[in-house]
Amino acid sequence: MNYGPLVFLAAFFALASSWCGFVLTPQLQIGRLQQTNTVGSAAATYPVARPGLARQGLEVYRANGCAYCHSQQVGQTGTLLDIALTDAGTNETTTIAALLKLADASANHPGVLTALPPWGGSRSNASTTALLGELPRAFLRSSTREAANAAVKTLNSTSAKAQLWIVPVGPDLARGWGRRRTVAEDFLFDSPVMPGSQRVGPDLTNVGMRQPDANWHLLHLYAPQAQVKGSTMPPYRFLFEKRRIRFQPSPEALMLPPELAPPAGYEIVPKPAAKALAAYLVNLRADAPLYTAPLTVPAAPAASTPTNAATATASAK
């Protein structure tokens, strides 16, 4: 019996099945995605197309193989719910009593309900009242929906107004690499899509949030070891040119430390490719709340003193 056609059919079927599964179906499902709306209190279209210089920067990123050391995808291992107060209510005593009741509950069920800093379940009336003056603020964190709903109900039964805030968690997010996981919409306008498979260097999904200054990126590209000690990132000096200062220094000239500065009379100026790449890096953010990756972006609480403001923004993360 001629088994040749049978072998062919077997292999054809196997490859056709995986082609349907990982080429055809993704194209049908996510290959025709459109812009979507963010969820939560502020309405916005997401994503917006990158500005022109940033799109050119994407080409520079691709041509120089930045994706071999930097990933652009952030993961999430779970979601927690923060119980936040948006309004302290007319009777602060009852509100504080409810909070203390929840603090007891959190002490009894440490895995399910935890009191968040700076409140931390403290029994001191004075510090709690002070914090009630800086709302909206999250007081407790819950890992289950039931406990969170019960806590919100307890607080809402007083005159205060409580809300649930969605908080994605995971090692990447804890490291500050993002506020939520990356999803398909984050790559909608990019071509090619380079999520990367190695983290020799840090993840770049939200680098525009961490380092919004293009000059930082230009300096980093020129001399990575000057910015990050012991970095193995190669210097990209070919993206810059050293030229003689004419009449006066160019506003784009890099401000380099003395050991890296060019000789007197010369300046280091970024070439268009470097400027484009810096514009692209500054444009990288993926923290808008979406239906597929929900999170609450809380408004910063009103700060009464500068130190409180620092702790407030720290706890609002």
Add this chain to the structure above:
Amino acid sequence: MSVISSPSQPSAAGPADTAPALVAPAAIDLSCRLPLVVLFLSAAVWLLVASAFGLVASIKFHAPGFLADSAWLTYGRVRPAGVNSMLYGFCLQAGLGVALWMLARLGRTTLAAPWLVIVGALCWNLGVAAGVLGILRGGSTGFENLEMPGYAVSLVFLACLMMVFWGVLTFHQRRERQLYVSQWFLFAALFWFPWIYSTANLLLQGFHVRGVAQAVIAWWYSDNLLVVWLGLVGLATVLYFVPKLTSRDLHSRYLALLAFWMLILFGSWSGIPANAPVPAWMPALSVVATVLGVIPVIAVALNVHWTLEGKCSKLLGHPSLRFIGFGLVAFIVAGLASAATALPAVNQITQFTWFIPARGLLNSYGFFAMVIFGAIYYIVPQLIGQEFPFPKLVRAHFWTAAAGVLLFVVPLAIRGIAQGLRLQHADVAFADIAKGTLPFLRASTTGDLLMALGHLMFLANLCGLVFQFYRARAVSAWAEATAELKTAEARS
């Protein structure tokens, strides 16, 4: 005398034979000689090129400023250039060569249209050269294992069609109708590559699917190339040479059939990483498929173990078998490692660390390249009809290659796991984690050096044998021609 025009010479003489007579191995080797010599020599050269790129990339970790002032030699271009040279220049070319030879031998028929295969090989080399130069110029596509720009892809695809078509024709014209297990693997591999290569390049460079679907297709292609195609050709080679060189029958064709089916089914579905930015069903399917990929690994291991009747020391007998035995062990370890790290909880630790390239190299080099070395060390002397000029270098190559692979893979894998474990804790600074990987990178650079040394030995042996043979032919042809001239002069 031309190799190409000699007709196949049937060895079976019976006049009452109704089945087509089987061709003698010597005649088959004759038809295969020039195409395979071209393929294997070019593959060996590309291997050296890949080693050079790999070494440059490795050194850059220890001295970031090394060759950093040239845009063509920045790490982000040298690394894909090296990977593409290795995959397309060596793995695919040498793999196709070995596949064509095995199909011809197992079908007891000569290679169909050898000169077209030679043209295909030359076209392939042109395409890969254009592709690698394109990557160095900055024309990389941005997709891993698919970086070659469009003009190179067209050349490579055309060349691949040429070689694949004649391979299929060789299979079709087989005179031995009973199929051996390796033929299933090879026949599937022959049309697997054109399909995945054309689909991936059309959709990623031609028609541009939108958004993260590009990444899904790129992952699908990478997996089908590295797990399925290399697996098919590599396992075909293992299942051919182990029984042949130990003079035993393969233990079970049914186990091999199981391995074949499971490899092509589960292997082709296992590409999407577990924490990818795509809807959850895609990584879920891949996780299941990767874990199920343990089954073909076990099936092949059992088959070989029982073929040898447990006496694995037989693998040390023939120099080729040493390479093939090492490759088989690497295949088993890489397969088990893939399955173990597929689940999201474990994947969370190994993802984005040095564990991934370590496991990748164990599969593509530790398994596939070593098996191919073993095959080439057997095939080329058969084709040429002479032993290698430096037989001791064959053993030396094995030991340097084995040491190189171990030195590269083991430290990187260990460090990758440690890196991943530290990355789970946000209070450990990223810079500290990166610094901690450096001593292990030194070990892997040494591994790179050893592998490069092995490649030099390989090329030296191949070149030596081929040039020795063709020089002898040229000398004798010249002697014949001048002898005729002299007798003609003497008569006149």
Add this chain to the structure above:
Amino acid sequence: MSPELRPSLPLTAEAPEPRAGIAAVPVWLIILLSLFLYWGMVYFDQHSGWFSPEVYAPYRSTAELALYQPPTGGIDLSRGKAVYENICGLCHGNDGAGKPGQAPAFANSEWALGTPNRMIRIPIVGLAGPVQVAGQQWNLAMPAMGAALPDDDLAAVLTYIRQSWGNKASAVTPEQVKAVRAEVGNRTQPWTAEQLNAIQ
């Protein structure tokens, strides 16, 4: 003498081509395969979200994903529902499905799901002339039903429309309504679809 068919080599005599035996596959391997397949099915059931394009890990189903959506910012949907049924439902239907010849549907309407800047303008001043809604052509005139509503009520009813009957869009805040009202100013002429489409 042709040098090609050089007879056998100083190598050992070549071994014949291999053959395959017919031993059976061990049963335990088949059982192992079945166990793995079973595990695979269970894993897929639990982790895949059953092919939904919206479910990303760590969420496991569309139901779980819906539970974790952030609150809408404190606007009371029940208030919006009351206003809707009083004023808008008469023409657009209490089920948001519209009434043929009277008013288009709100469910899956791109005008309701799009940017609030367009949606808020419609009840303030009205909409007349040809307009396409969810693939259907309409050519009627809507009066300025929301002109008399205070900002809070208008925000509540628009939020209710954007989050009911399968619509999933963001809430509309009273501040947004106030801002749009300030931009619109004293205009009394109803919008046309082209004018609205020009607004971002």
